Amino acid sequence: MIKTMIVEDEKLAREELKYLINKEDDFKVVFEAGDGQKALDILNKHQLDLLFLDIKIPGINGMEIARILKEKENSPYIIFTTAYDEYAVEAFQLAAVDYLLKPISDQRFKESLEKIKKEMGQSSNFNQQLENLFASINSQNRDRSLNKIAVMEKDYYLMLDFKDIYYFSTREKKVWAHCYKKSYMTGFQLKELEKMLPDQFFRIHKSYIVNLKQIKAVIPWFKGKYQVLMEDYSEHKIPVSRSKVEKINKLLNRFGPKKPK
Known part of the structure; x- marks a missing residue:
């Protein structure tokens, strides 16, 4: 007992x-x-x-x-x-x-x-x-509704607010959470994060999940593609997968210019 x-x-x-x-x-x-x-x-x-x-x-x-x-x-x-x-x-x-x-x-x-x-x-x-x-x-x-995630920082775990995370990326088979100036390694895969993150986060590319509230600009690229410019310190540019272009347009309430008649 x-x-x-x-x-x-x-x-x-x-x-x-x-x-x-x-x-x-x-x-x-x-x-x-x-x-x-x-x-x-x-x-x-x-x-x-x-x-x-x-x-x-x-x-x-x-x-x-x-x-x-x-x-x-x-x-x-x-x-x-x-x-x-x-x-x-x-x-x-x-x-x-x-x-x-x-x-x-x-x-x-x-x-x-x-x-x-x-x-x-x-x-x-x-x-x-x-x-x-x-x-x-x-x-x-x-x-x-904790709105936090545990990440690794030296010899301890740090609780990051979702609002402070600009984007997640995959590098060397690890997933990193990127804040304004600093990045932290997580213990998750992107597909796991997709299930637990709030709606403001979007899988924009196979290697990236972005915080839609931290996007500074959407930049036309080549062959109908786009990049998003983040609001972080380095103003990181992230490619938008072709399959995600239509969805990102809707999510950001952005529509491309109409073709001339």
């Missing part, structure tokens, strides 16, 4: 989590806490397996609790629950197993519990945990 504590200041949210957890045969809620200090008092007296930990709670917040637990041996696994995605990177650096955004769907909740059982059944390194966590949060982007 996986002994679980819910740390959540809203009573209705605690009750909902408790109901969902206790429906699972392998989990049992043994403690509840509505503030950080009470949670720490319980953790100092009892050995638990799992915490469902809200971030914004009275007193000692969820992040501070996680930092304290990280320094202890045999600390419980943590699943953060929050209505805000701004703490994602820090939460993952604290080795949380998962990060659930409210309102929590039944499917995501079940996936999180399965992840916990898998983590308890086998050891995994920290980098793999990070990759799994960001894969989870990226998979929620469209449905959750």
Whole structure:
């Protein structure tokens, strides 16, 4: 039995989590806490397996609790629950197993519990945990309206706002997200991004997805083709595939000059 504590200041949210957890045969809620200090008092007296930990709670917040637990041996696994995605990177650096955004769907909740059982059944390194966590949060982007994507930056993952991304491109079998001055490697293929990106992004070419809101100009090219000029620092020019010309005209509400009679 996986002994679980819910740390959540809203009573209705605690009750909902408790109901969902206790429906699972392998989990049992043994403690509840509505503030950080009470949670720490319980953790100092009892050995638990799992915490469902809200971030914004009275007193000692969820992040501070996680930092304290990280320094202890045999600390419980943590699943953060929050209505805000701004703490994602820090939460993952604290080795949380998962990060659930409210309102929590039944499917995501079940996936999180399965992840916990898998983590308890086998050891995994920290980098793999990070990759799994960001894969989870990226998979929620469209449905959750997070409008963010995790990209790789040196030795950590950075959460990029979609609005700050000008275009995606493929280079050496890797997909890069290009912002105003800087580019970041992603862990996706373009066909995967097409499914998760909002409607302002369009697959303009086999090697490019562009943010339509960041196009500066559409330039006639040769043989009826076009290029788009982006608003980024280098004003990058991207070719429009012949098969996409008609669609890009409609999307940009641009129509070519009429032929003279």
